[in-house]
Amino acid sequence: MTTSRRNFLRLTGGAAIAAGLAACGTSGPQSSGGSTGGTNGGGGGGGATYWFLTGQPQQAIREAQVKRFNDANSGSQLKTTEFQNDAFKQKIKTAIGAGQAPTLIWGWGGGGLKSYVDANQVEDLTSWFGENAELKNGIFPSAFGAASVGGKIYAMPVETTTPIVLYWNKKVFEKVGAEPPKSWGDIMDLVPKFNEQNIAPFSLGGQSRWTNMMWLEFLYDRIGGPEVFQAIYDGQPDAWNDPSSIKALTEVQNLVKANGFIKGFSSITADSNADQALLYTGKAAMMLHGAWTYGGMKADGGDFVTGGHLGYMNFPPVDGGKGDPSNTVGNPGQYLSISSKASDAEKETAKKFLANNTLDEASVEEWVKSGNIPVVKSAKDKLSSVSDANDKAWLEFVYDTSANAKTFSQSWDQALSPAAAETLLDNIAKLFQLSVTPQQFASNMNAVIGK
Amino acid sequence: MTAVVPPGARAVVRSPATGAGRSGPVAWMVLPALVMFVVFGVVPLVGVLVLSFTQWDGLGAITPAGVSNWRVALQDPGLYHALWVTFEIMILSWLVQTPMSLLLGVFLAGRQRYRAFLAVLFFIPLLLSSAAIAITYKALLDPNFGLGPGLHLSLLTQDWLGKSNLAIAVIIFIVSWQFIPFHSLIYQGGVRQIPVSMYEAAAIDGAGRVRQFFSITVPQLKYTIITSSTLMVVGSLTFFDLIFVLTAGGPGDSTRVLALLMYQQGFQANQMGLASVIAVVIVVLGLLLALLLRRLGGSTTASQMEGM
Numbered sequence: 001m002t003t004s005r006r007n008f009l010r011l012t013g014g015a016a017i018a019a020g021l022a023a024c025g026t027s028g029p030q031s032s033g034g035s036t037g038g039t040n041g042g043g044g045g046g047g048a049t050y051w052f053l054t055g056q057p058q059q060a061i062r063e064a065q066v067k068r069f070n071d072a073n074s075g076s077q078l079k080t081t082e083f084q085n086d087a088f089k090q091k092i093k094t095a096i097g098a099g100q101a102p103t104l105i106w107g108w109g110g111g112g113l114k115s116y117v118d119a120n121q122v123e124d125l126t127s128w129f130g131e132n133a134e135l136k137n138g139i140f141p142s143a144f145g146a147a148s149v150g151g152k153i154y155a156m157p158v159e160t161t162t163p164i165v166l167y168w169n170k171k172v173f174e175k176v177g178a179e180p181p182k183s184w185g186d187i188m189d190l191v192p193k194f195n196e197q198n199i200a201p202f203s204l205g206g207q208s209r210w211t212n213m214m215w216l217e218f219l220y221d222r223i224g225g226p227e228v229f230q231a232i233y234d235g236q237p238d239a240w241n242d243p244s245s246i247k248a249l250t251e252v253q254n255l256v257k258a259n260g261f262i263k264g265f266s267s268i269t270a271d272s273n274a275d276q277a278l279l280y281t282g283k284a285a286m287m288l289h290g291a292w293t294y295g296g297m298k299a300d301g302g303d304f305v306t307g308g309h310l311g312y313m314n315f316p317p318v319d320g321g322k323g324d325p326s327n328t329v330g331n332p333g334q335y336l337s338i339s340s341k342a343s344d345a346e347k348e349t350a351k352k353f354l355a356n357n358t359l360d361e362a363s364v365e366e367w368v369k370s371g372n373i374p375v376v377k378s379a380k381d382k383l384s385s386v387s388d389a390n391d392k393a394w395l396e397f398v399y400d401t402s403a404n405a406k407t408f409s410q411s412w413d414q415a416l417s418p419a420a421a422e423t424l425l426d427n428i429a430k431l432f433q434l435s436v437t438p439q440q441f442a443s444n445m446n447a448v449i450g451k
Numbered sequence: 452m453t454a455v456v457p458p459g460a461r462a463v464v465r466s467p468a469t470g471a472g473r474s475g476p477v478a479w480m481v482l483p484a485l486v487m488f489v490v491f492g493v494v495p496l497v498g499v500l501v502l503s504f505t506q507w508d509g510l511g512a513i514t515p516a517g518v519s520n521w522r523v524a525l526q527d528p529g530l531y532h533a534l535w536v537t538f539e540i541m542i543l544s545w546l547v548q549t550p551m552s553l554l555l556g557v558f559l560a561g562r563q564r565y566r567a568f569l570a571v572l573f574f575i576p577l578l579l580s581s582a583a584i585a586i587t588y589k590a591l592l593d594p595n596f597g598l599g600p601g602l603h604l605s606l607l608t609q610d611w612l613g614k615s616n617l618a619i620a621v622i623i624f625i626v627s628w629q630f631i632p633f634h635s636l637i638y639q640g641g642v643r644q645i646p647v648s649m650y651e652a653a654a655i656d657g658a659g660r661v662r663q664f665f666s667i668t669v670p671q672l673k674y675t676i677i678t679s680s681t682l683m684v685v686g687s688l689t690f691f692d693l694i695f696v697l698t699a700g701g702p703g704d705s706t707r708v709l710a711l712l713m714y715q716q717g718f719q720a721n722q723m724g725l726a727s728v729i730a731v732v733i734v735v736l737g738l739l740l741a742l743l744l745r746r747l748g749g750s751t752t753a754s755q756m757e758g759m
Contacts, residue, residue, distance in 0.1 A: 090718065097510045115721065119511035207612070207701050264594035266702040267612030272589075274596060283595055418508075422720035426704065433703040 047077045048103035048342065048349040051092065054082045057295075057370035058159070061363065069357045076349040078104075096121050101339040103346045104353070109146030109155055109335040110414040111421060117149045122337040126152045128351060135355055142408035143333040143375045146415065157333035158358040160372040161402040162291040164214045164330040168311040169304075172199055172285045180311060184222070184251065184318040191260045194285045200262035202255075203284035205270035209425040210413050212432045214288050215255075217329040217412060218315040219248035225322040226407040233415055235450025240442040244322070249431060249438035251318070256432055266433060273300065280304040288315070290330055291398050295371050308390055314401055328405040331414070333375040373398045423448045496734065503727035510721070520724040530729065532704060533712040540622060540708060541687040547627045548634060548683060549676070555631065556638020557668060570639065573632040581629070585696035588625055612698050615705035622694060622706060626687075634679045641675030642668060677748035684744065685737050709733050 052062050059082065070077050081102070083091055088106075095101050096116060105122060107113060116122045129136045143157035168180055176197050181187045187201075194201040205211045220228050224244025231239040239245075255261070262284050268274050276293050278284040280301035287293075298305040317325040336358065338350045357363065359376050367374040368382040371391060380399060386392040402408065413421040427444050430436040436444065506516040524530050559570050576584070591598045592611040599607030612618050645668065653663050669676075691710040694700065700707035700715070707715075709729060717726025 093509050093721075115508060115510055119508075121510065207699055209699075209701075262595065264610035264613045267592075267594065267610060267618075267698070269589075269699075274593065278595060418719065418721040422715055429701060430703045435703050 047079055048346040048353070049079050049081070050104040050106075050350075050353070051081045051083060051088065051102045052106045053088055054084050057366075057372075061366045061370065064366065065353075065357045065360075065363055068360075068362065069353050072356075073349070073352065076345070076352070078349065078353055096339075099341055101341060103339050103342040103350045105337040105339055107155070107335050107337065108331065108414045109157075109333070110410050111417045112414065113147070113155055113335065113337065114149050115417065116337065117154050121340055122154050123340050123347065124152050124154060125156065125338070129153055129156075132355055135359075138376050138378060139359070140332065140375050140377065140402060140408075142402065142405060145408070146332055146410040147335050155335035155337040156354050156358065157375045158336050158354075159334040159374065160367055161333055161375050161398070161408075162331045162372075163328040163398065163401045163405070163408070164218065164288060164290055164315070165312045165398075165401070166286060166288050166315050167279060167293075167297075168286045168313075169279055169282055169284070170309045170311050172282050173311070176285070178285075180313060181316050183316050184219075184321075186316065187260075188255070188258065190285070191255070191258045195259055199282070200278065200284040201260045201286060202262065203275045203278035203287040204261045204265040205268045205272075205275035206261070206265040206429070206432055207267055208270040209429050210411070211270050211275065211289070212428045213412055213425065214290075214329070215252050216248060216428065217409065218288070219251055219318065220245065221327050221329060221407070221409060222315065222318040222323040222325070223248045223251070223321040225324070226327060226409055229409060229412065229415075232445075232449065237449060238446055239449060240445040245442060246438050249441055253431065253434060253438065256434060261432075266429070276300070280310075291372075294394055298371070305390060306388075310390075312394070312397060324406045326404055327407045327409070328401050329409045330411060332402075332408045332410055368395065371395065373402060377403070417451060420448045420451050499727045499730045499734075502723055503731050505724050507723040508721040509717075509723055516724055520728045524725055524728040524732075529704065529707075529712065530732075533707050533709045533729075534732075536619075536704075536706060537688065537708045539619065540626070540690065540706075541684055543619070544623045544626045544630075544687060545680060545683050547623055548631055549680065551627070552631050552634035552679065553638050553669075553672070553676070555635040557642050557664065559635060559639045560642035570636070573635060575632070576629045577633045579629075581692040582696050584625060584629060585693045588621070589697055592621065613702050615702060618698050618702060618706050622690075622697065625693060625697070626690070629693075630683070630686075634683070637679050637682075638672065638675055641672045645671045674748060677744055681741055681744045684740050688733055688737050688740075709736075 050066065053059070063080070066078050066080050092101070092105065092107070096105070096119070101121060105116070107116075113122070139157050140161060143161065144153060147153050147155040147157055166181075172194075173180065176193055176199070178190055178193055179186075181190055191201045217229075224242060224247075228239075228242050228244050231242070262268070262278055268278075270289075273293075273296050275287060275289065276297050277300070279287045280297055294305070294310075297310060301310075304310055314325065314328060317323070336354060338347055338354075342350065359374060361378075364374050364376060364379055365382055365385075368379060368386065371394070373379050373395060380403075383392060383395050383399065386395060409415075413425060416424060424445060427436060427441050431438075431441050502513075503520055504516060504518065505513045506520070507513040555573070559566050559573070589612070590596075592609075594600070594608060594610050594613070597607075599605070599609070609617060611621050649667050649671075650663055653667055658666065689710055690708055691714065694706055694708060694711055695714070698706045700711050710733065713726050713729040713733065716722050716729060
């Protein structure tokens with residue numbers, strides 16, 4: 001046997017690469033639509049390119065939008081490429097960095113958008129929105145915050161608004177004889193009540209880290225108001241050391257210490273929807289999560305949603321806190337930007353698509369039908385057509401929460417720069433592990449403020 | 452087992468120095484391999500080294516940054532923590548894997564038919580992708596919906612991936628489960644190369660099975676052990692997919708190995724320069740460890756078997 005170490009290394013190396021590829025997911029990007037040729041980036045004539053995410057029901061709605069556009073504009077076609085979530089995040093960044101961006105850049109706004117703006121990669125849409133005032137006025141004003149950098153608008157808010165919501169399981173509350181919490185004090189009082197019955201007070205998919213972050217977003221808002229995070233976002237030195245900030249961090253650790261979260265929460269991921277399962281199976285009584293989980297619980301939870309056992313509310317106030325209880329946090333919308341590297345004809349096509357097909361009546365209707373609230377005021381009119389009573393009540397709740405929020409703060413990890421967001425998520429995981437104190441957390445975060 | 456470095460590799464090194472003319476056809480026959488090595492090995496390596504002295508968020512322009520990335524990285528306790536975790540997993544998984552693969556390899560080296568069948572069975576874990584293994588184990592170990600709660604076994608119902616020490620232990624268990632078959636196979640091959648006459652002579656001298664194992668099998672497998680250990684040690688520097696899917700470095704940062712830190716700095720925090728520093732550290736570490744293990748084995752080019 002004459003086998004060399006080199007060959008073995010190559011062998012194992014190959015296996016590792018294969019495993020890595022396998023980890024990249026099942027389906028690669030799928031191209032479709034459009035007229036002729038045209039590469040990813042350039043594209044000729046009046047055609048434009050648009051990359052977006054797979055996953056239902058969003059995917060079908062996006063495909064229908066493009067089809068309507070292409071049917072109506074035979075001269076300027078839109079060519080789409082679809083990606084899975086994580087693949088998209090990588091690909092779009094690489095493509096923009098290489099000057100091969102699609103004409104329409106789909107994204108989450110905030111810090112990611114700011115990095116595109118800083119690199120001069122996206123069009124300033126401020127004057128275009130000035131010319132299309134009607135379009136602009138129809139969209140929730142709260143959705144524009146994450147689309148703006150330095151007072152200028154660089155993206156159009158599209159698709160849906162998804163605030164973070166406090167869910168609860170009505171069956172479990174009945175069993176224990178408890179009332180839904182009206183304040184932070186109530187929450188802390190409910191914790192031992194549920195623990196005595198061997199029911200976890202809160203479900204949490206802590207391994208995903210951003211799930212823990214939702215707690216801090218609300219506690220910061222309810223205790224100190226949106227100004228506390230605004231100061232952090234604006235890069236004011238030492239902003240994490242604000243007394244409200246320290247109080248919020250302390251409160252969340254108190255909840256961890258009181259066993260407020262399900263045992264083993266730091267090994268549960270949100271991607272697998274195990275946290276939702278804990279709520280609808282009654283292993284946990286409550287869950288703080290995005291509005292996007294409603295559909296999942298309806299699909300997987302048996303009669304949990306359809307039988308009316310799901311309760312939900314906005315996060316309750318904290319006694320003595322400064323924040324307006326109508327405020328909410330989460331994703332005010334999704335965003336479409338136009339690549340500054342695209343040709344004039346491509347930009348024209350993209351703008352036509354933005355104006356006519358992203359938030360048109362057909363789209364609004366489809367979003368509502370799929371159980372979502374699109375980021376336009378006209379969504380309200382469509383709610384009456386929803387036949388299912390549970391869905392209708394839910395959609396009205398989401399609409400009111402989004403439309404009535406004094407402030408709709410964008411999720412922190414989207415609002416901050418990628419570098420600061422990574423440090424934040426890292427420290428939040430440690431905060432929930434009780435391996436850093438609130439003071440250490442604040443000083444770790446102050447070190448990356450404004451970066 | 453004879454030479455560890457194949458003749459081809461030798462020619463690659465020698466021919467450019469001695470002149471292509473004299474080496475004749477051999478020199479240009481290795482040319483394709485050499486080109487591949489330069490394009491896919493040397494160029495990216497130099498690229499990473501250059502990147503480590505620049506500031507780049509993956510989007511905008513690449514700007515020179517001097518040694519600032521190196522200063523930031525070397526002052527970051529996170530790097531030393533990741534280094535520590537990497538070594539911890541490397542050493543512990545070596546300690547678990549080596550004796551077990553050695554024993555299994557010796558056992559499988561027997562000639563009975565059922566052993567060949569067993570060898571195939573043992574080999575199955577290696578055929579699965581690390582990502583698939585991680586997802587499966589994650590589901591089995593889930594403290595609420597996993598194997599433990601499903602079978603009402605309180606011993607199995609632990610917060611396996613939520614406690615630092617348990618999470619490391621789980622990773623070592625899974626890595627061993629995945630790679631012991633591979634190393635057993637190497638040992639099985641090694642054992643079969645040992646001349647039967649040595650065992651016959653030992654048996655005549657009255658040596659029992661245990662004595663034969665320690666006096667003949669283990670010494671004869673010296674180079675096999677070094678080969679297998681090099682693969683384990685250098686390979687453990689690149690553990691990424693399994694840990695990424697299983698714990699994502701958590702809980703907190705207790706299973707964050709160097710490769711994971713590199714990924715997070717580069718592709719999540721958009722700090723390519725910093726990530727390149729970590730990549731260079733991994734490469735240097737891998738080279739040093741491989742060289743060290745080679746030293747331990749003495750001159751690996753010498754034949755292990757007398758008269759062959």
